Amino acid sequence: xxxxxxxxxxxxxxxxxxxxxxxxxxxxxxxxxxxxxxxxxxxxxxxxxxxxxxxxxxxxxxxxxxxxxxxxxxxxxxxxxxxxxxxxxxxxxxxxxxxxxxxxxxxxxxxxxxxxxxxxxxxxxxxx
Numbered sequence: 174x175x176x177x178x179x180x181x182x183x184x185x186x187x188x189x190x191x192x193x194x195x196x197x198x199x200x201x202x203x204x205x206x207x208x209x210x211x212x213x214x215x216x217x218x219x220x221x222x223x224x225x226x227x228x229x230x231x232x233x234x235x236x237x238x239x240x241x242x243x244x245x246x247x248x249x250x251x252x253x254x255x256x257x258x259x260x261x262x263x264x265x266x267x268x269x270x271x272x273x274x275x276x277x278x279x280x281x282x283x284x285x286x287x288x289x290x291x292x293x294x295x296x297x298x299x300x301x
Contacts, residue, residue, distance in 0.1 A: 174201060175207045176300065177278050179250065179287030180214040180270060184227075187240045197286050201244075209247045211277055217270040254280055265294035273283050 174291055185192040200206055215237055221227035229236045258276035266272055275295050278285040284298040
């Protein structure tokens with residue numbers, strides 16, 4: 174299974190794993206699964222940190238790099254196709270970061286790991 178981390182899923186896994194569902198926790202540590210994080214989540218984390226809405230123990234670049242390395246998480250770049258698809262999605266969800274993750278999940282055939290119930294309005298594979 175190929176899993177795309179929602180930004181909150183990534184942050185909870187790193188700092189508050191008890192907030193993850195048991196099913197998600199099992200899948201994230203299962204070595205048979207590929208875990209992927211969107212470059213858009215890096216942007217979201219850095220932006221929220223800069224605005225004071227997300228406290229981290231270190232700079233976002235160091236925090237994310239350490240987490241990616243220690244948990245064997247791959248990075249998914251943002252492509253033009255992802256951006257266009259995000260803009261074309263129905264407006265069930267207005268958060269631009271989440272819309273990009275939904276687009277990436279659909280285009281790349283990834284299972285999106287998120288507690289956000291609004292994602293279910295889109296035609297993407299979900300896990301929570």
